[in-house]
Amino acid sequence: MGEVDLSVRLGPLRLRNPVVTASGCFASGREMARFFDLSTLGAVVTKSVTVEPCAGLPPPRMAETDSGMLNAIGLQNPGIDTWVERDLPWLVDQDVPVIASIAGKTADEYGLLAKRLRDVPGLAALEVNISCPNVEDRGIVFACRTGATAAAISAVAQVCDLPIFAKLTPDVADITEIAHAAVDAGATGVSLINTLLGMAIDVTTRRPKLAAGTGGLSGPAIRPVAIRAVHQVRHALGDVPIIGLGGACTCTDVLEFIMAGADAVAIGTATFADPMAIPAAVEGLTRWLRGQEERAIAQVRGTADTERTA
Amino acid sequence: MTVDAAVSATTGTLIATRPAGRYHRCSIAAPDVATAAVPGQFVAVEVQAPGTLLRRPFAIAGVDTAAGVLHLVVATVGAGSAWLVAQAVSTRLRLTGPLGRGFTMPADPGRCLLVGGGYGVAALEWLGARLLAAGHRVELLSGAATAQALYPVTRHDTVAGTVVETTEDGSSGQRGLVTDALGDRLRDGDAMVYACGPMPMLAAVAGITRRAGMTCEVAVEEHMGCSVGVCMTCVVPTVHGYARSCIDGPVMDASRIRWESVDPPREDGLRHG
Numbered sequence: 001m002g003e004v005d006l007s008v009r010l011g012p013l014r015l016r017n018p019v020v021t022a023s024g025c026f027a028s029g030r031e032m033a034r035f036f037d038l039s040t041l042g043a044v045v046t047k048s049v050t051v052e053p054c055a056g057l058p059p060p061r062m063a064e065t066d067s068g069m070l071n072a073i074g075l076q077n078p079g080i081d082t083w084v085e086r087d088l089p090w091l092v093d094q095d096v097p098v099i100a101s102i103a104g105k106t107a108d109e110y111g112l113l114a115k116r117l118r119d120v121p122g123l124a125a126l127e128v129n130i131s132c133p134n135v136e137d138r139g140i141v142f143a144c145r146t147g148a149t150a151a152a153i154s155a156v157a158q159v160c161d162l163p164i165f166a167k168l169t170p171d172v173a174d175i176t177e178i179a180h181a182a183v184d185a186g187a188t189g190v191s192l193i194n195t196l197l198g199m200a201i202d203v204t205t206r207r208p209k210l211a212a213g214t215g216g217l218s219g220p221a222i223r224p225v226a227i228r229a230v231h232q233v234r235h236a237l238g239d240v241p242i243i244g245l246g247g248a249c250t251c252t253d254v255l256e257f258i259m260a261g262a263d264a265v266a267i268g269t270a271t272f273a274d275p276m277a278i279p280a281a282v283e284g285l286t287r288w289l290r291g292q293e294e295r296a297i298a299q300v301r302g303t304a305d306t307e308r309t310a
Numbered sequence: 311m312t313v314d315a316a317v318s319a320t321t322g323t324l325i326a327t328r329p330a331g332r333y334h335r336c337s338i339a340a341p342d343v344a345t346a347a348v349p350g351q352f353v354a355v356e357v358q359a360p361g362t363l364l365r366r367p368f369a370i371a372g373v374d375t376a377a378g379v380l381h382l383v384v385a386t387v388g389a390g391s392a393w394l395v396a397q398a399v400s401t402r403l404r405l406t407g408p409l410g411r412g413f414t415m416p417a418d419p420g421r422c423l424l425v426g427g428g429y430g431v432a433a434l435e436w437l438g439a440r441l442l443a444a445g446h447r448v449e450l451l452s453g454a455a456t457a458q459a460l461y462p463v464t465r466h467d468t469v470a471g472t473v474v475e476t477t478e479d480g481s482s483g484q485r486g487l488v489t490d491a492l493g494d495r496l497r498d499g500d501a502m503v504y505a506c507g508p509m510p511m512l513a514a515v516a517g518i519t520r521r522a523g524m525t526c527e528v529a530v531e532e533h534m535g536c537s538v539g540v541c542m543t544c545v546v547p548t549v550h551g552y553a554r555s556c557i558d559g560p561v562m563d564a565s566r567i568r569w570e571s572v573d574p575p576r577e578d579g580l581r582h583g
Contacts (some may be wrong), residue, residue, distance in 0.1 A: 010355075023540065025540060027539055027542075031539035031557060032538070032540060035318075035319050035538075055552060058573065059543070059573050061542065061545065062543035064362065064364055065364055068363065069363060069535070071543070073541075073542045076545070220363075269363070271536065271540065272540070272541050273363050273536075275536075276319045276364070
């Protein structure tokens with residue numbers, strides 16, 4: 001039984017293992033560094049940052065649902081300038097690739113954010129969040145339309161040479177069309193999936209459980225949707241780099257994403273339930289791989305039998 | 311931002327669950343947590359009630375550092391707290407703690423007024439014992455709607471020089487709100503005020519102490535998600551914007567909170583759910 005290799009390629013990036021943080025689930029990084037060394041991670045994907053500081057939505061912002069949770073945080077963040085000066089320098093010193101997530105209200109704002117980040121030392125890539133469900137106007141969810149997706153991604157690609165991952169929503173008729181539009185516009189790869197738009201009602205008060213009414217559904221409840229999206233896009237777009245996410249909690253879940261075709265897998269909500277979820281998943285991968293024929297996790301990608309589903 | 315390195319993700323053992331009035335007092339052997347904890351801090355406990363996903367935050371109501379045991383006072387308000395109080399002795403519990411910012415001890419000996427609502431008094435009982443041991447004069451005001459909802463303060467002499475109980479229906483102690491009792495006490499002179507209880511009570515305490523020109527710390531009660539500072543669920547409006555009660559609090563300077571913007575309380579379980 002030789003040593004196993006957990007490293008993976010994610011487009012031009014080389015990650016020491018395939019497990020990364022999901023955007024919006026890791027704050028500044030300092031909070032989680034109390035529990036484990038961040039170099040345990042394949043990469044950190046940061047919380048989406050906007051051009052201006054954003055207060056976020058009023059509470060209640062979260063409602064636990066069966067095997068999941070709804071959130072309507074509303075992109076609370078200090079704004080790109082404060083974030084770059086206050087939070088990012090510490091993070092890029094942590095011996096872990098940093099993928100910065102950006103969110104704009106217009107294509108121009110995506111361009112502005114990319115320009116601000118293109119020369120920041122130590123950044124590995126950008127994740128372009130074009131699919132946050134917690135925006136006032138559902139009409140500005142870029143990733144619901146091919147044209148808007150292309151406009152936002154090309155605004156970033158035109159000004160920035162960093163690898164670009166377009167974060168997509170499954171709340172569309174055909175996610176492969178949106179993925180095609182993103183890649184054609186200059187995205188290096190895609191992150192699949194963002195939360196699904198959901199709602200829960202308190203039957204005692206007859207009011208929505210979230211102050212915002214609707215919110216994004218995450219957690220184990222959405223994993224089959226995410227696995228489907230990863231599988232579809234892997235099948236339709238050949239070798240495009242994919243970060244799979246949506247309800248991954250354990251090593252087994254990570255393997256499910258990899259077998260569906262993901263190069264890397266983000267863990268988000270599971271970190272809320274257990275701060276050690278990511279280190280535990282990474283340890284589990286090593287143990288699992290020791291019992292397999294493959295010596296490298298990269299060889300496991302897309303190995304699910306697709307004959308019957310393709 | 312405070313990031314406390316003393317916190318750990320660990321496993322404890324339930325050693326006792328006893329009734330405390332209408333509440334339960336759960337004692338858990340978790341030496342790393344018990345040794346590091348201070349009054350006002352909390353732990354997040356993994357519960358295995360069907361359909362639940364997130365750990366449940368519970369205020370720490372005291373520790374026995376020699377034995378490595380921490381005590382939680384639990385009100386059964388939801389599936390998570392009901393699961394915890396139903397567990398048998400020796401159950402292994404995965405938990406994270408001690409979490410959050412605790413109460414600040416005054417620099418110089420002086421008078422301290424502790425104002426608690428319902429089982430919020432449990433954390434103040436522990437704080438009172440520490441203040442008393444440090445040479446402060448301690449008066450504990452414990453209020454609830456009814457006698458049944460009062461938290462039973464067990465060792466009056468070791469937690470406070472004076473204990474005043476109030477009930478809204480007059481079924482035990484003074485009739486009225488605990489905040490009325492606070493107003494009376496504040497006329498006796500300067501004091502540092504500490505409060506723990508439901509948000510409307512904390513808002514009233516903040517108003518009374520502000521008008522009296524006295525310093526007040528409150529342990530806020532807000533729904534939590536991750537309990538460790540990353541999900542941004544448990545925010546409280548402050549003069550510096552939304553602050554996370556799990557890591558920027560739960561103990562906050564009452565004068566920093568924008569009380570007029572605090573969300574009304576909800577029935578489906580506060581932060582101890």
